[in-house]
Amino acid sequence: MNYSFxxxxxxxxxxxxxxxxxxxxxxxSRLLLLNIMPVMLITVSAMLKFLHPAAYVTSVMIYAGMIIFPFTFALLALDYYPVENKKFIIKTAIISAPVILLFFIIPERRYPLICLLHMAIYTHLLVSLKGKLFIKLHLTFIMIVPLLYLFFHYLFIKNDALLIYSILIVYIITFFMVVFEYSREFSIFQGRMSNLITTNNKLNQSITRLKQNNDLLKKIINRKDIELLQVARHASLAEVTTGIAHELAQPLTGIKCISQNIIDDINLDELDTMQAVADLAKISSLVDRSSSIIDHIRTFSRKRGFSFQKIDLNLCVMNAIDLINNQVKSSDTEIVFNLDDSIPLIAGDNLSLEQLFINLILNSRDAIMQKTESSADYQGCINIRTTAADSSVILTIQDNGCGIPQDILSRIWTPFFTTKQKGKGTGIGLSLSHRIIKEHGAEVDIKTSGQGTTFRLLFNLGREHEGIKLN
Structure with missing residues (x-):
């Protein structure tokens, strides 16, 4: 053997x-590392043999490396194919055992026996793979060439040095073939990654467009919600027009009477200056009252969404009653207040809550009127109560009307669902009320029977909304 080589x-x-x-x-890499161990063992031993030709340990190391190499090589090759390693190793050990035994019994025939061992293991490897062999042609080439060379060497050459060289060269070829396989797979992987990145970019563009469309839809929905709120408020105003007219008629009648008295006094030359000042003060007060009613109606009918701030729930209740008080009283229904003045402020939208209370109170009135149809002497009553709990404010609206049938109780919040006669209900009042309740993070509990209905609204004090914190 050549030392330089x-x-x-x-x-x-x-x-x-x-x-x-x-x-x-x-x-x-771990399998290649395992396979390189016997190769390094052979190479180092062969180099040491040039320095110490008679050293026994170098011969042992060469033999050990040459015996181990086909086993590690077979494990490396098997990793590319769907073959059960455990069965292969057991069969290989059984096939190799007689050859290894002869290796120790006949020392003078060691190199031919090693050659025979390699051929046996490689042949067993090829037989085990059968139809799977030609799936990966480069690996097939690696396994067949050493087998043919060993067979030719065993029959004709019988040169120990060439056998060692063949093992070393086979490993180096194997390494570069595996590297080639990985580089090819890496190239395929890069192509797939490139396609994946392209697809991902397209997906991101689609997501961006969907987000933009979603934002646009949210704006449209918010705008439609505001319009629906506006429609509901106008519907409520139409419902209470008679009551509002009565509210305005009272101060206007007073203004007319006082003004007529002043005119009569002037015509009769009996004007009392002090009395005139007092009468004008009354007129001013009545004008303020009329302006207050008009401003309330104008504010209530204003087109806007939800605007949360710290509000007094009792004041919202009373403002709602101002708009519908005469309407409720005209149906011979009494409103009983039990408002707790010590309740804390809540985070809410005053106009939306007024709308909510108007819807609930008018529904109570309608339920009472339906019951009075069967009992003319029946006295309707709506009880409105506010209380403070540990971390919430509770509003209760209770009536003694006909109640809500159990079979439709779960549907009362459904948009455009109504049990009223055609032309008397739009079906959006309670649906909008449910939306207002949800926007305020409130909880609603309904108890109903043939003796009446109770709506219990619970407003959480610890809830934050648009920077408003109440606790």
Whole structure:
């Protein structure tokens, strides 16, 4: 054997060893690392034999490496195919045992026996793979060429040095073929990643467009919600027009009477200055009252969404009653207040809550009127109560009307659902009321029977809304 050639092989194997150690976490790298051990054992031993030809240990190391190599090589090749390793190893051990036994019994025939061992293991490997063999042609080439060379060497050449060289060269070829396989797979992986990145970019563009469309839809929904709120408020105003007219008629009648008295006094030359000042003060007060009613109606009918701030729930209740008081009284229904003045402020939208209370109170009035149809002397009553709990404010609206049938109780919040006669109900009042309740983060509990209905609204004090915190 040539020492320089062995030195070149050793250098190449050392570089390969360092590369494999850098990728030790990879399974293929670990198998190649396992396969390089007997190769390094053979190379180092062969180099030492040039320095100490008679050294017994170098011969042992060479033999050990040459015996181990086909086993590690077979494990490396099997990793590319769907074959059960455990069965293969057991069968290989059974096939190899007689050859290894002869290796120790007949020392003078060791190199031919090693050659025979390699051929047996490679042949068993090829037989085990059967139809799977030609799936990966480059691996098939790696396995068949050493087998043919060993067979030719066993029959004709019988040169120990060439056998060692063949093992070393087979490993180096194997390493570069595996590297080629990985580079090809990496190239395929890069192509797939490129396609994936392109697809991902298209997906991101689609997501961006969907987000933009979603934002646009949210704006449209919010605008429609405001319009629906506006429609509901106008419907409520139409419902209470008679009551509002009565509210305005009272101060206007007073203004007319006082003004007529002043005119009569002037015509009769009986004007009392002090009395005139007092009468004008009354007129001013009545004008303020009329302006207050008009401003309330104008504010209530204003087109806007929800605007949360700290509000007094009792004041919202009374403002709602101002708009519908005469309407309720005209149905011979009494309103009883039990408002707790000590309740804390809540975070809410005053106009929306007024709308909510108007809807609930008018529904109570309608339920009472329906019951009075069967009992003319029946006295309707709506009880409105506010109380403070540990971390909430509770509003209760209770009536003694006909109640809500159990079969439709779950549907009362459904948009455009109504049990009223055609032309008397739009079906959006309670639906909008439910939306207002949800916007305020409130909880609603309904108890109903043939004796009446109770709506219990619970407003959480610890709830934050648009920077408003109440606790």
């Amino acid at each position: 062995l030195a070149i092989l050793f250098f190449q194997l050392s570089v390969i060893l360092i590369i494999l150690l850098c990728f030790i976490n990879n399974r293929k």
